Amino acid sequence: MIKLAIGLLGLCIFQGLGELVVRLLAIDLPGALLGMILLLITLVVRPALRDWLEGTSGHLITNLSLLFMPASVGVFFLNRDILLQFPAIVVVLIGSTGLAMAFMAWVVLRSGVKRD
């Protein structure tokens, strides 16, 4: 339990650091994202730290969908105009995702990567 709390604290510290860097360097990225990058670098340099964070991060990542609930419920409260476009939106998503995957597959094949 303590470990989980420490883990959470650690993640928050990195998030804070990320926000700080975004502020100082005036970059247009979410602070949490920069925090993730900072943490990544730190973990690569000091793998031992992973142990402290693994528990908390596992819980957060497992329950990731839960964290999106509040925002996703909002879809039912979108205004009329946007809801009317929903079928078109779905079509765009299908097309775009499909094309993106096909395109990436093509790039991979073209780069001539050997299978193993």
Added chain:
Amino acid sequence: MIGLWVYRRSGRNTLLHPLLIGTPLIFIAMITLQLDFESYYEGNGLLRWLLGPATVALAIPLAQQMHQVPALFKPLLVTLFLGGFFAALSALLLGKLVALDQQVLLSLAAKSVTTPIALGLTQKLGGLTSLITVAVLLTGIIGVLLAPMVFRMSKIDDDRWQGFILGVTAHAIGTAKAFEISPRCGAFSTLGMGLNGIWTSVFLPLSVSFFLP
């Protein structure tokens, strides 16, 4: 307040796609209890706040996979840059083709990125967070459904690349599917998801003003 009880309750599902089931349920509950969205949203402050640390937490699985990278470094980067760019761009162009609203377009651009990052990014772009959440969810499911066909037709059977493509285009939901294929597939999917999160965060704000006057 009953409201708080609803918030807690609605989260306790162990279904495969809790968002798909839970969201309509909450909506029904809200109408029944006559809750307005503002109260619900505010009441879930803690849940929303956790999204920050959750984003940071993504670094851990990523750190675990780092050693897999050096061998494929260049192809990975090229595929990432082109693929991530294409994923967002195709959404914008297709959306323009079917004449979607400006704000809808802005809300769809980040769809290939994992939700914590997509939310922050969409806010920055001026899009609707409720829409991007749905878009991300749908994109993930669509990606997982289309992937087998794409892999079959392109004859890509290297699970590292399958994973990477899944991760870049279908983020977390794609990664879940990737782990079903193999641990290595899942590893590369996590990598793709994480890297695309970074890459899209970088190019999208810059490009959007270019493509949407």
